[in-house]
Amino acid sequence: MFQPDLSPVADSLAASSLVSALPLLTLFALLGGARWKAHWAGLASLAVAVAVAVFGYRMPGGLALLSASEGAAFGLFPIMWIVLAAIWVYQLTEVSGRFEDLRRAFGLISDDPRIQAIIIAFCFGGLLEALAGFGAPVAITGVMLMGLGFAPMRAAVTVLVANTAPVAFGAIAIPIITAGNLTKIPYTDIGAYAGRQTPLLALFVPLLLVALVDGRRGVRQTWPAALVCGAVFGLAQFVSSNYLSVELTDIVASLAGLVAAVLFLRVWRPQGGAGASADLRAQAEGGDAESAAGAPGSPADATGGPAAVPGRPGTRGAATTRALPVPGRAGREHPDAARIAMAFAPYLIIIVIFSVAKLVAPVKEFLASTDLKIAWPGLDGQVLTAAGKPLSATVYVFPWLSSPGTLLVLSGIVVALLYRVSPARAGREFAATAARLRWAMLTVAAVLALAYVMNLSGQTITIGTWIAGAGTAFAFLSPVLGWLGTAVTGSDTSANALFATLQQTAATKAGLDPTLLVAANTSGGVVGKMISPQNLTIAATAVGLMGREAELFRAAIRWSLLLLLALCLLVFLQSNVLAWMLP
Numbered sequence: 001m002f003q004p005d006l007s008p009v010a011d012s013l014a015a016s017s018l019v020s021a022l023p024l025l026t027l028f029a030l031l032g033g034a035r036w037k038a039h040w041a042g043l044a045s046l047a048v049a050v051a052v053a054v055f056g057y058r059m060p061g062g063l064a065l066l067s068a069s070e071g072a073a074f075g076l077f078p079i080m081w082i083v084l085a086a087i088w089v090y091q092l093t094e095v096s097g098r099f100e101d102l103r104r105a106f107g108l109i110s111d112d113p114r115i116q117a118i119i120i121a122f123c124f125g126g127l128l129e130a131l132a133g134f135g136a137p138v139a140i141t142g143v144m145l146m147g148l149g150f151a152p153m154r155a156a157v158t159v160l161v162a163n164t165a166p167v168a169f170g171a172i173a174i175p176i177i178t179a180g181n182l183t184k185i186p187y188t189d190i191g192a193y194a195g196r197q198t199p200l201l202a203l204f205v206p207l208l209l210v211a212l213v214d215g216r217r218g219v220r221q222t223w224p225a226a227l228v229c230g231a232v233f234g235l236a237q238f239v240s241s242n243y244l245s246v247e248l249t250d251i252v253a254s255l256a257g258l259v260a261a262v263l264f265l266r267v268w269r270p271q272g273g274a275g276a277s278a279d280l281r282a283q284a285e286g287g288d289a290e291s292a293a294g295a296p297g298s299p300a301d302a303t304g305g306p307a308a309v310p311g312r313p314g315t316r317g318a319a320t321t322r323a324l325p326v327p328g329r330a331g332r333e334h335p336d337a338a339r340i341a342m343a344f345a346p347y348l349i350i351i352v353i354f355s356v357a358k359l360v361a362p363v364k365e366f367l368a369s370t371d372l373k374i375a376w377p378g379l380d381g382q383v384l385t386a387a388g389k390p391l392s393a394t395v396y397v398f399p400w401l402s403s404p405g406t407l408l409v410l411s412g413i414v415v416a417l418l419y420r421v422s423p424a425r426a427g428r429e430f431a432a433t434a435a436r437l438r439w440a441m442l443t444v445a446a447v448l449a450l451a452y453v454m455n456l457s458g459q460t461i462t463i464g465t466w467i468a469g470a471g472t473a474f475a476f477l478s479p480v481l482g483w484l485g486t487a488v489t490g491s492d493t494s495a496n497a498l499f500a501t502l503q504q505t506a507a508t509k510a511g512l513d514p515t516l517l518v519a520a521n522t523s524g525g526v527v528g529k530m531i532s533p534q535n536l537t538i539a540a541t542a543v544g545l546m547g548r549e550a551e552l553f554r555a556a557i558r559w560s561l562l563l564l565l566a567l568c569l570l571v572f573l574q575s576n577v578l579a580w581m582l583p
Contacts (some may be wrong), residue, residue, distance in 0.1 A: 003384040004458025017466035020459035031550045042446030049450045053457035066379040067292045071452025072445035081405035086139040089412040096419035101335040101343035115216045121162035123258040129166040130250030133354040135538040142542035143489040152543040160530040165528040169249040172358040175492040179500040193519035195241025199234030222270040232255035236364045244569035346415045367402035412546035412566035440541040447533045451489045468506035475575035478517045479524025479567045486525035491535030495525040520571040527563040530556045
């Protein structure tokens with residue numbers, strides 16, 4: 001049996017940590033510096049991780065490869081299964097011709113693209129994060145912004161930055177519940193602490209979004225609406241996490257933020273919307289037009305030429321996505337109430353199905369009972385934790401029915417029936433979507449394989465233990481662990497699975513509040529998700545930028561680091577002078 005040594009290199013924790021960081025440094029250097037395509041960067045970094053595990057940590061080569069295989073399986077199912085299903089549901093709205101009605105319906109709320117970014121990427125994306133998580137919000141809102149005329153790169157960066165504040169309470173608060181299960185701290189306490197950290201992010205994220213969409217002009221002209229939406233979202237997050245329900249926090253916050261934005265826009269309208277719209281159209285039709293190759297709408301052309309792009313007729317292959325006729329559309333610029341209801345129907349169906357699956361106890365218990373637990377052959381029982389305890393990560397859970405991806409497929413079937421899309425047409429769209437995702441699947445499989453090798457060999461815990469040695473200053477560094485864990489795995493839940501217990505132990509040794517640091521791990525993971533290779537690949541695939549993940553990484557990393565620094569300062573102050581903020 002293999003038991004990792006935390007200091008295998010020269011019996012030095014610092015030296016071992018530096019060696020353990022090589023796979024991550026390789027990944028970020030190849031993505032951000034060398035500009036490799038994400039799947040090649042992921043595979044190269046995986047090779048480095050296996051080499052460090054075998055030669056640095058003396059993990060048997062067979063166990064290292066088996067660890068990688070389990071991680072790859074997890075990357076494909078449930079992670080990429082969710083992405084595939086989410087994009088397929090969007091495709092059904094395209095081929096049915098209903099997405100155009102949805103675009104016009106959002107235009108009835110506001111035709112200002114900066115406001116639309118707040119409503120779709122932040123509020124609606126937050127609702128999807130609450131119900132599904134695991135990449136679905138980025139995939140769905142990314143293609144929605146594309147359909148509204150956003151250039152692919154701008155749409156992708158916008159949804160990546162927007163998918164921050166809701167993450168801690170995503171998928172019905174799974175990250176926080178996971179941390180509570182591991183540390184035995186009541187998850188309601190962890191949620192209450194996190195609910196006094198992430199709302200401050202929520203306050204400023206809408207401002208960042210309008211800055212990304214329209215620069216300083218956008219902030220100057222739309223800041224009242226952005227602040228109202230962010231403030232109400234954050235306040236609702238605080239109230240729900242502390243006094244109502246941790247599980248329902250993001251649902252309450254997203255709906256509250258959306259309602260507040262809609263009501264505020266009835267009494268106030270931003271200036272400059274027409275100019276912002278014109279600029280976005282020019283960018284979408286100009287410099288970024290070539291980046292739309294392979295965007296959702298048709299399979300990318302084998303020769304590399306542009307494929308059909310939602311809302312852009314005339315691109316090669318557009319015939320493959322010809323929309324079905326919509327009753328009552330002819331000659332009508334604005335959809336009536338019935339068409340608006342039909343346009344929003346897919347998302348209402350998703351909300352209903354996920355709410356029943358996650359919130360109705362008998363249904364939730366039944367779905368959980370269908371999960372298949374597979375002891376990974378050759379790996380289970382052969383790896384211990386650094387403390388010498390059995391490792392549960394070697395048991396692969398196959399949630400074939402309870403997975404958000406399966407629930408999205410079920411939603412898609414209902415949508416196809418409602419929109420009268422034939423089974424053959426829906427099947428062709430599903431197959432075409434799977435074909436477009438083939439490189440994204442390889443990327444995510446490689447990154448999750450890397451994460452599993454690092455976790456099971458002891459590399460991740462070595463880095464965490466080294467950082468935790470900072471004593472009371474660890475309060476400042478605490479969010480960095482969550483940020484690192486989510487950046488590597490793409491999941492705040494996984495980051496808590498990696499570091500929640502470590503945060504608790506380090507806090508106890510340093511005389512700090514364990515609940516504060518466990519919550520800080522969750523909050524730190526929130527701002528690490530936007531630079532996760534997994535999330536970058538999902539965003540790139542959704543808007544048709546396959547192979548350009550490195551550009552997305554460079555665009556997102558500055559915001560990730562800025563928000564991380566703000567969180568580090570907040571947690572450090574909450575550990576002393578701002579202790580009054582805590583429960």
